[in-house]
Amino acid sequence: MVALALRVTDGQRAYHRGATRQPVFTDLNLEVRTGEVLALLGPSGCGKSTLLRILAGLESLDHGRLEVFGARPSAPKVGIAFQQPSLLPWLTVAQNVALGLRFAANRAARTPDAVSRVLDELRLESVADAYPAELSGGQAQRANVARLVVTGRPILLLDEPFAALDPGTREALQDWLLDLQRARGLTLVVVTHDLSEALHLGDRVAVMSGIPGTIRRVWDVRSHGGRTDRSEAGEAVRRHILSQYDADPRPADRPTTWADTLSDSPQGR
Numbered sequence: 001m002v003a004l005a006l007r008v009t010d011g012q013r014a015y016h017r018g019a020t021r022q023p024v025f026t027d028l029n030l031e032v033r034t035g036e037v038l039a040l041l042g043p044s045g046c047g048k049s050t051l052l053r054i055l056a057g058l059e060s061l062d063h064g065r066l067e068v069f070g071a072r073p074s075a076p077k078v079g080i081a082f083q084q085p086s087l088l089p090w091l092t093v094a095q096n097v098a099l100g101l102r103f104a105a106n107r108a109a110r111t112p113d114a115v116s117r118v119l120d121e122l123r124l125e126s127v128a129d130a131y132p133a134e135l136s137g138g139q140a141q142r143a144n145v146a147r148l149v150v151t152g153r154p155i156l157l158l159d160e161p162f163a164a165l166d167p168g169t170r171e172a173l174q175d176w177l178l179d180l181q182r183a184r185g186l187t188l189v190v191v192t193h194d195l196s197e198a199l200h201l202g203d204r205v206a207v208m209s210g211i212p213g214t215i216r217r218v219w220d221v222r223s224h225g226g227r228t229d230r231s232e233a234g235e236a237v238r239r240h241i242l243s244q245y246d247a248d249p250r251p252a253d254r255p256t257t258w259a260d261t262l263s264d265s266p267q268g269r
């Protein structure tokens with residue numbers, strides 16, 4: 001049996017908008033395997049960022065269940081990096097990375113050389129004393145990830161981490177992230193709008209449909225010829241994902257109700 005890092009069962013989440021309750025996602029079923037990279041694709045507004053906040057314990061499901069390593073979430077095991085790198089501008093890179101260790105929840109990871117080891121490992125030692133405004137976009141993203149890594153949490157959620165970077169930097173950081181994931185045995189969930197990135201990073205690729213969102217389908221990319229977006233097998237998976245990606249475009253302005261959305265069957269496994 002595959003060990004699961006995260007599992008959402010029949011997850012539902014809605015936000016209040018004025019007097020109405022607007023479902024974000026319904027019937028959401030998702031499994032994230034321990035030690036894998038799951039790439040999460042889906043149209044804008046289908047609830048990817050909302051799902052990550054729930055997986056990180058920053059928001060709750062209205063209905064359904066979240067399990068972390070097979071149990072109810074208790075001690076923090078999940079770290080999240082938001083869509084924008086949120087480094088504090090008045091602190092250096094090293095001070096930004098050290099900041100997370102001041103919280104009680106991360107006490108176990110607090111050792112005298114924790115920050116310098118992570119800066120070394122993530123190839124940031126040369127900018128340890130630089131301020132965020134002095135960093136390139138790629139360096140800022142690496143520092144953003146370093147802040148998570150230093151906490152020692154085994155599951156990291158990254159929300160469009162490389163979206164704002166030029167293609168060359170982006171490819172270099174994708175490989176950097178995979179090296180880091182392998183070296184530390186991390187479980188990663190990476191949201192992206194870029195199918196090539198999803199195929200390159202993901203052991204599996206999940207596509208959310210919406211709106212409201214649900215997990216439409218999950219592809220095991222690795223078993224289809226490895227992590228690549230260039231091989232023939234990769235090309236077949238790419239075409240299949242694209243066909244599914246377009247298959248259920250629900251106009252954002254169409255009024256939806258729980259009854260509407262509950263008639264869709266979950267496709268998450």
Ligand SMILES: Nc1ncnc2c1ncn2[C@@H]1O[C@H](COP(=O)(O)OP(=O)(O)OP(=O)(O)O)[C@@H](O)[C@H]1O
Nearest residue numbers: 015016024042043044045046047048049050051083
């Ligand atoms: N705090 C909030 N209050 C009310 N509505 C919200 C809140 N957060 C998100 N939403 C709504 O929930 C829906 C899903 O938002 P979310 O940010 O999760 O989408 P997304 O898939 O991450 O989109 P994108 O690809 O553009 O980042 C949107 O309709 C959004 O307006």
Ligand SMILES: [Mg+2]
Nearest residue numbers: 048049083159
């Ligand atoms: Mg988002």
